Amino acid sequence: MARILQERAPLVRNASAAATELIREAIVDGRLPPGQRLKEEELARELGISRTPVREALLILQAEGLVDAAPNRGAVVRSHDADDLEDLYQLRALLEGYAARRAAASISEAAVAGLHASCERFESLIEGDVQELVKENLLFHNVILDASRSRRVAELVRKVIELPLVYRSYIWYSVEQRRISAHYHRQITRALEARDGERAELVMKEHVYEARDVLVSKVREAEERE
């Protein structure tokens, strides 16, 4: 497992928090694949710290749902089957739809302008780098979550979508599907601009459902092959 967890900056604040972030990132972007065993001693050695902060990190990640742990048997990177993902996206649609509806009621002019700008950038990336597209997509959704003015919902959505496959799902998108995504972003922005909460919710939900369809079908395909 060498070289998987190299930190580039000085350890953030304290060892536990740093370990948590490094391991989380490694899981989310796939360097630690689902099913991978996470041995405390090994991780500690790699991060140059003792087992105690590693244990704390694993505990936090377990609470976040990124790792599974059994008593006396250690932790593994949690894996998600297609049913699981379907459930998760259903929940995401519910929460982000709700966030969009709430955002319509209270979103600022500045935030709307920000969303339009994000749409521009998203559109210009349709035939461009996937990595950048993912980042822009994340930004768009985050602006709406913040505008919903519900701390709990925003927090929840961020936790819920914190999964390897979710972040990487744009990889599966065809150019045509990217265009449709861009269109939905624009339509959501317009609905918010017009203070039309119902419509913002509606489009957001469909946007999430389509993401679910792509992802779930790809995962089911992969499951077939086994």
Next chain:
Amino acid sequence: MARILQERAPLVRNASAAATELIREAIVDGRLPPGQRLKEEELARELGISRTPVREALLILQAEGLVDAAPNRGAVVRSHDADDLEDLYQLRALLEGYAARRAAASISEAAVAGLHASCERFESLIEGDVQELVKENLLFHNVILDASRSRRVAELVRKVIELPLVYRSYIWYSVEQRRISAHYHRQITRALEARDGERAELVMKEHVYEARDVLVSKVREAEERE
């Protein structure tokens, strides 16, 4: 802080899990009031274990949102203001409403019978013991969460409502309000029986909203007095 955390049964399986449950229960039913400092050594002494499992317990409870912790300054029991509770109940209405809608599609005859039985018991407790009423209410909601067949939603709701005030809120109910609660339970059960998801969702939401109204107004009153 003597005598607050006495365990009655043999320690569940391991010390961390036992500590987590004991502290959680103490917070939820109010023996550890909001704002109370949670010193590791003190808790360890009281539970007859070392600081390590106590640290782990506090970490878990922090992830659950029951305690706040600042680096190098320890943990305190988290307190919730009225705005916070309002946000939380809004979220609860959304999630439990959704759970009720889903439950309508797939609930078993047996579960419906169970709900009717719960309604009977709830009605017979209207002028009875609050403690029992709270328990019966919890049972009712749990049956629906299980029937929703969405592991994540059920899990989420249980985490979200895991708060001292939520469990104790029936204390504030008048007999008339209890009657109305009983009526809503019955109506929800009937809607589920008739496979009417939309109506089950509707009534569930109103049921939660009314709980919110009672609780938030009581908390605002208490905040005024300061």
Next chain:
DNA sequence: CTTGACCATACAGTATGCAATCCGCATCGT
């Protein structure tokens, strides 16, 4: 050749000691 018990080993669970940090208080200087 199969099956069961035992043992070795690897790893998680817990305890404890020491270092780092924070906070209150007193002392000093302006």
Next chain:
DNA sequence: ACGATGCGGATTGCATACTGTATGGTCAAG
């Protein structure tokens, strides 16, 4: 009198040593 500075106690953060438990392998008996 008031703010800055430094000291000491309290408490968390981390490391390490020890203990308990699960698993896989080996060997003997059937």
